[in-house]
Amino acid sequence: MIIVITGAGSGLGRELAKVYAEGNDLILIGRSLEKLEETKREIEGAKSINCISCDITNPQSVENLKEKIKHIHNFVDILINNAGVGIFGPIEDMEYKDIDTVIDTNVKGTIYVTKVLMPMIKEKIMNIISTAGLRGKVNESVYCASKFAIRGFSESLLKELEGRIKVVAVYMGGMDTPFWNNTDHVKDKSRFKSPREVALKIKELDDGRCEIVI
Numbered sequence: 001m002i003i004v005i006t007g008a009g010s011g012l013g014r015e016l017a018k019v020y021a022e023g024n025d026l027i028l029i030g031r032s033l034e035k036l037e038e039t040k041r042e043i044e045g046a047k048s049i050n051c052i053s054c055d056i057t058n059p060q061s062v063e064n065l066k067e068k069i070k071h072i073h074n075f076v077d078i079l080i081n082n083a084g085v086g087i088f089g090p091i092e093d094m095e096y097k098d099i100d101t102v103i104d105t106n107v108k109g110t111i112y113v114t115k116v117l118m119p120m121i122k123e124k125i126m127n128i129i130s131t132a133g134l135r136g137k138v139n140e141s142v143y144c145a146s147k148f149a150i151r152g153f154s155e156s157l158l159k160e161l162e163g164r165i166k167v168v169a170v171y172m173g174g175m176d177t178p179f180w181n182n183t184d185h186v187k188d189k190s191r192f193k194s195p196r197e198v199a200l201k202i203k204e205l206d207d208g209r210c211e212i213v214i
């Protein structure tokens, strides 16, 4: 299978790449090629691994991504929309640029990549959301808004693509990843799951259902 994973240079994306590697052709997407190459070095058992730099918030970069993928493969079996960012705080303190970054990455980035690759996708779209797409949380209003948006996007695609392409929405709680590096929003990460554990659980539950809640 040919699997495209966004945000594969760290955290959950990196672990998903490792967990879904066996016998498959992987295309790893992120802005930093260095991080993607590091992921590539950690992967075992893949048929092939290609790393492509793309800023998913930039339409031209996403169009270029499609062309680069077309040079490698004629189609894609699975798209995993995993890339995402979190910026937290009381709404009155959120800066415009931070609101834009969260919405542009989590909402528009996911939509752009899906729209552009849609004609090439054969089997499945998996959207990594969060429990922040199920419930509102204190000081996470913008992040939750972005994840609720992708929940709506996923549910709509599920209906729009019924009988043609599977759509699976994944909702998980906190994971100990670089996602939290630039924030003190969470003080104690000791109860967070490891991204490896979550990636393994996703693979285990990825059996045709349209929703995975971890």
Ligand SMILES: NC(=O)c1ccc[n+]([C@@H]2O[C@H](COP(=O)([O-])OP(=O)(O)OC[C@H]3O[C@@H](n4cnc5c(N)ncnc54)[C@H](OP(=O)(O)O)[C@@H]3O)[C@@H](O)[C@H]2O)c1
Residues within 6 Å of the ligand: 006, 007, 008, 009, 010, 011, 012, 013, 029, 030, 031, 032, 033, 035, 054, 055, 056, 057, 082, 083, 084, 085, 086, 105, 109, 128, 129, 130, 131, 172, 173, 174, 175, 176, 177, 178, 179, 180, 195
């Ligand atoms: N960590 C948690 O507690 C948690 C919980 C629930 C859900 N999630 C969700 O899980 C997903 C993965 O997060 P994570 O925890 O693994 O965080 P992470 O380690 O920070 O990974 C996010 C990845 O997204 C990529 N990315 C960010 N902006 C991008 C852009 N404009 N274009 C392309 N790639 C971009 C980053 O790579 P580059 O910087 O190289 O672009 C990075 O590798 C996110 O959607 C997040 O919202 C996380």
